[in-house]
Each structure stands twice: as C-alpha cells, then as structure tokens.
Amino acid sequence: MVATINKDKCMYCGACTSVCPFMALELRETSIHVYSDKCTDCGICVKACPVGAIKLIPGGGKE
Ligand code: SF4
Numbered sequence: 001m002v003a004t005i006n007k008d009k010c011m012y013c014g015a016c017t018s019v020c021p022f023m024a025l026e027l028r029e030t031s032i033h034v035y036s037d038k039c040t041d042c043g044i045c046v047k048a049c050p051v052g053a054i055k056l057i058p059g060g061g062k063e
C-alpha cells in the first residue's frame with residue numbers, strides 16, 4: 001500500500017508532508033509528490049489530511 005493523493009481534493013496545505021516520518025511526501029507547486037519506495041504504509045498522513053485527500057492504495061502513490 002502506498003499513499004496516494006486525490007488531486008481534486010488536495011489544497012496543498014502541506015500538513016501531510018510535515019507529518020510523514022519517512023520523508024515520503026514532498027510539497028511541490030501543483031502537486032504532492034509521493035516517493036512510493038519510502039512510504040511504509042503507516043497511515044499517519046491519512047489522518048493528518050484535513051480534507052481526506054489521501055488514501056492508501058496498492059501500488060499507488062503517483063501523485
Ligand atoms: S503512509 Fe506514512 S510513510 Fe506513507 S506517505 Fe503517509 S505518513 Fe509517509
């Protein structure tokens with residue numbers, strides 16, 4: 001499972017990028033980049049997102 005961002009919901013607030021303990025998320029200008037090889041499926045970012053834009057999806061994590 002890899003964190004996957006719903007771009008239609010995401011407001012680019014950066015809450016998820018600051019809580020990820022594994023530096024798997026990076027706030028970019030128009031996207032949240034997911035380093036799928038670093039994501040450990042811990043789910044912390046899912047709880048931190050105020051708009052529910054993150055899901056853990058098998059093989060996901062593109063952006
Ligand atoms: S599930 Fe955990 S490791 Fe993966 S991006 Fe979210 S906070 Fe980081």
Ligand code: SF4
Pocket residue numbers: 005009010011012013014015016017032048049050051052053054
């Ligand atoms: S916490 Fe949610 S809304 Fe904020 S940047 Fe991350 S995915 Fe987007």
